[in-house]
Amino acid sequence: MILATPFSPMVPTNNNIQTTTHHHHLLHLLNQCSTISQLKQIHAHTLRTTTTVHPHTLFLHTRILHFSSLHDLNYTLRFFNTHIQYPNSFVYNTVIRAFARSSDRKHEAILFYLKMLCDGNVVPDKHTFPFVLKACAYLFALEEGKQLHAQVVKLGFASDVYVNNSLIHLYGSCGSLEDARNVFDEMPERSVVSWNVMIDALVQLNEFDEALVCFREMQESFEADGFAIQSVLRACAGLGALSLGMWVHAYVLKKCSPEVAGDVLVNNYLLDMYCKCGSLETAEFVFERMVKHDVTSWNTMIHGLANHGKVVEALEYFRRMVDEERLMPNSITFSGVLSACRHSGMVDKGRNYFTIMTTHYGIEPVLEHYGCLVDLLARAGLISEALDVVCSMPIKPDVVIWRSILDACSKRTVGIEISEEMAKKIMETEEGSKLSGGYVLLSRVYAAARKWDEVGAVRKLMDDKGVAKEPGCSTIEIDGVAHEFFAGDTSLSRI
């Protein structure tokens, strides 16, 4: 603990040096200090040489709050409590901002805002809201956010661009699209950020078409920047809208700055878009032309190739990543690698990758990894080995895992008892009891065993519980036209 010593109380002395130059000197020192001990020295010096009456002192204290908050929030809080007698809104904002920026104490931004309200001598200003709203957005604190919105209106900041952008962001993060839209529609003035944040809210809530409409509208008043591009690429990926994605790609190359065109993030989204739209050659082309690859670039390619059954290629990307680039794969890398193995039924390789993931790379397997392994084993008919994995794993198995075992059971002659056991496990989980998958699989097992009475019983159980088969739905673009189709839908089969 660096800061064990309590602060000495502020004792104004008669021979203080109270010149502006002196304060400037202290400020200069503060701007240069990078460690807590330096900060403490300057603070001690400040105590000896200044008093609270000087108007510059509060400003100086605010700087101390700000700088200390970058190192130690407890110090900031203690400093606030011990030395600042009459805080103004600037002081409160500084502390709120510090909490909002922190990684694990964001909720204290809201608490400090409350403290500000309770102070009685100070009123929030237009800078206060972006800070505290940011914390709310991160915490999905919709109710608190709405109350803040009311205060914004009450205090007369309802037309401030910054405040409104923060509100849109908040409502977007909390999934409250209507509220986000309302703020966006009502605001008297919009910046690029307003559009970006609105588009991003739509994309995040899977309103891809709406997002694209918004994007087109935006271009009447602003040039799209890197932020907008990323959101739109995500929308294209979600829709499988290849032509628009290619248009965005061209736009990036022609109209955006070299920084945006070369940005790893933007390029990763391009990769993902091409993969999701099924244009893997283009994805590979873009990948090879990127100046820099990060883990995500590699992961995106591995997943994209694996999902399209290009297993050899996917594993080759993994090999290049670790052998040639010496990059550290992460949890997501292995979920791609394992899913590649699963797609091609490579049991030995899959087991092997699973092992090196934990032993060589020290990555803790999560449910996704176990799911892949179990599915791989079950599909290969190694039901008992799959069950061994499920029983020995430290995480509670979910519906997906039980379902992949049951699915494997239904495809071969495995004892009915084991299948029934599996179905029971699926129904026990909350999602499993509401979705049709488990029931359908169980009836398939009975059907395979020609136990028609049981098939009927399962159907009846589904009716009684009101479980409906939910159709799978997807979209694909063919010759520039987007087609939406459902599972079992044969309208596109002639193409």
Added chain:
DNA sequence: ATAGGGTTAG
């Protein structure tokens, strides 16, 4: 002093 990228995993 104030707004926006948490990318990739069914």
